[in-house]
Amino acid sequence: MEGTILHLQKMSTEDGPGIRTTVFFKGCGLHCAWCHNPESISFKPEIQWFASRCLNCLTCIAHCPENYLSMTDQGLQINRSSCTGCFQCAAACPANAIEPLGKRISVPELMAELRKDLAYYQASGGGVTLSGGEPSLQVNFCEALLQNLKQEGIATALDTCGICSSAALQRLLPHVNLVMFDLKIMDHELHKKFTGVGNTQILENLKMLAGYLKTQAPAPELWIRTPLIPGATANEENLAAIGSFLQQNLPGRVSRWELCAFNNLCRDQYKRLYIPWDYAEQNLMSHEEVEHWGEVARNSGISPEIVVTSGATRVEVLAC
Numbered sequence: 001m002e003g004t005i006l007h008l009q010k011m012s013t014e015d016g017p018g019i020r021t022t023v024f025f026k027g028c029g030l031h032c033a034w035c036h037n038p039e040s041i042s043f044k045p046e047i048q049w050f051a052s053r054c055l056n057c058l059t060c061i062a063h064c065p066e067n068y069l070s071m072t073d074q075g076l077q078i079n080r081s082s083c084t085g086c087f088q089c090a091a092a093c094p095a096n097a098i099e100p101l102g103k104r105i106s107v108p109e110l111m112a113e114l115r116k117d118l119a120y121y122q123a124s125g126g127g128v129t130l131s132g133g134e135p136s137l138q139v140n141f142c143e144a145l146l147q148n149l150k151q152e153g154i155a156t157a158l159d160t161c162g163i164c165s166s167a168a169l170q171r172l173l174p175h176v177n178l179v180m181f182d183l184k185i186m187d188h189e190l191h192k193k194f195t196g197v198g199n200t201q202i203l204e205n206l207k208m209l210a211g212y213l214k215t216q217a218p219a220p221e222l223w224i225r226t227p228l229i230p231g232a233t234a235n236e237e238n239l240a241a242i243g244s245f246l247q248q249n250l251p252g253r254v255s256r257w258e259l260c261a262f263n264n265l266c267r268d269q270y271k272r273l274y275i276p277w278d279y280a281e282q283n284l285m286s287h288e289e290v291e292h293w294g295e296v297a298r299n300s301g302i303s304p305e306i307v308v309t310s311g312a313t314r315v316e317v318l319a320c
């Protein structure tokens with residue numbers, strides 16, 4: 001059995017407790033306007049081109065069996081909708097100017113890689129996190145991977161955007177120690193506007209999760225994550241509505257509600273993929289803004305101590 005992953009991030013300290021390896025899966029059912037992993041949206045393996053490394057030798061064009069590449073004044077043009085992801089162009093490039101995005105991998109191959117950092121997981125209380133993209137959309141592969149990890153005593157976390165069938169999620173839950181569930185926007189129409197999909201399935205999955213947690217002892221830990229996006233998620237009405245939903249449906253079940261500050265470090269990634277990005281000119285938030293939204297969340301009816309803020313903030317340069 002094989003899955004399509006984007007990459008592994010080793011020594012991660014942001015995707016659950018302790019030191020972790022995060023497996024980023026390829027493919028997502030949401031198209032969030034602010035997505036900071038645009039390379040994870042498509043299920044297909046893709047390529048990205050680095051203009052600064054390119055020698056303009058045109059070797060890649062000669063090696064594409066399908067003629068999906070051309071060089072113009074604007075740089076290497078890739079017929080992305082037709083590209084098969086065979087990576088022959090990347091292999092032929094003498095300057096590493098073309099990099100593969102995504103690879104097929106088997107469970108035993110991936111386990112061999114994940115086992116290498118076992119000592120770090122054990123010493124730090126860490127483990128392996130499945131993230132993406134949306135891992136549960138490759139449910140057969142994820143289930144087999146999680147079962148293997150659990151059998152070897154490696155702690156597991158699932159980072160999900162919730163846009164998957166309840167049946168898929170139910171298959172994965174017995175094998176995870178921590179669920180990190182994204183809850184972005186409570187208003188259905190606004191959710192659709194900013195992510196391309198309404199939030200009905202996401203809220204249903206959270207309610208299913210609430211029922212599941214009640215029946216488990218010990219139950220997996222649950223973290224809720226909300227990105228703070230100016231003009232989209234970061235407003236009083238939305239954060240109050242999320243807090244109210246959590247209090248009503250998951251009282252005492254959420255151990256952490258993390259507000260993740262808007263991140264613009266993916267700007268160049270959008271350029272490499274030739275995808276226009278609405279947030280290209282958007283600055284990072286100031287520390288004060290992020291703390292303000294933290295206070296709004298703390299006053300939304302949930303236990304205030306579960307709210308944490310994270311992410312890079314803007315450094316203000318003060319005039320002397």
Ligand code: SF4
Binds near residue numbers: 066
């Ligand atoms: S990945 Fe394969 S199909 Fe796609 S552009 Fe490169 S050589 Fe052509």
Ligand code: SF4
Binds near residue numbers: 092093
């Ligand atoms: S083979 Fe590499 S260096 Fe040569 S034109 Fe293609 S991308 Fe540029």
